Amino acid sequence: MHFVFAGIGSIIVFILRIIESTQKVGDILSWVFKIIPSYCLTESIIYDSGKLAFTVTRPDLKRDSDWHVDLQGGNVLVLCIHFAFWNLILIAIELGAFKWTKSFYGMLDKNQIPRKEIEELNLDEDVLEEEQRLANMSEKDKKNMKIRV
Numbered sequence: 001m002h003f004v005f006a007g008i009g010s011i012i013v014f015i016l017r018i019i020e021s022t023q024k025v026g027d028i029l030s031w032v033f034k035i036i037p038s039y040c041l042t043e044s045i046i047y048d049s050g051k052l053a054f055t056v057t058r059p060d061l062k063r064d065s066d067w068h069v070d071l072q073g074g075n076v077l078v079l080c081i082h083f084a085f086w087n088l089i090l091i092a093i094e095l096g097a098f099k100w101t102k103s104f105y106g107m108l109d110k111n112q113i114p115r116k117e118i119e120e121l122n123l124d125e126d127v128l129e130e131e132q133r134l135a136n137m138s139e140k141d142k143k144n145m146k147i148r149v
């Protein structure tokens with residue numbers, strides 16, 4: 001997702017914003033893709049590297065500062081919003097605000113798998129013998145038993 005939107009998407013949007021017939025589509029896609037933080041970073045780098053071509057073909061976007069919302073300022077603003085939003089989500093998770101999702105997930109039908117009884121399992125004979133041996137062993141022997149690897 002990051003490669004497609006940040007790597008390829010930012011290049012495509014930059015090209016769309018330069019071509020006269022697709023400028024409006026490029027401007028709209030630029031704001032739609034800002035949902036992904038890596039796109040904001042990559043778009044800023046691409047804008048900075050192609051600033052001369054961009055300002056020549058788009059004189060309507062020529063501003064006094066690169067920090068204008070239509071240029072790199074929009075990316076910085078959206079990244080700050082991402083920072084605040086995801087930190088609030090993290091704090092909510094740490095405080096346990098989303099514990100209800102665990103019970104909701106458990107109510108789904110696909111999670112209601114009936115438990116198999118021991119008789120229904122196809123256990124190997126060696127496993128059954130080892131279980132029987134451990135069941136017959138005293139607690140003192142279990143504590144003194146060393147694990148063999």
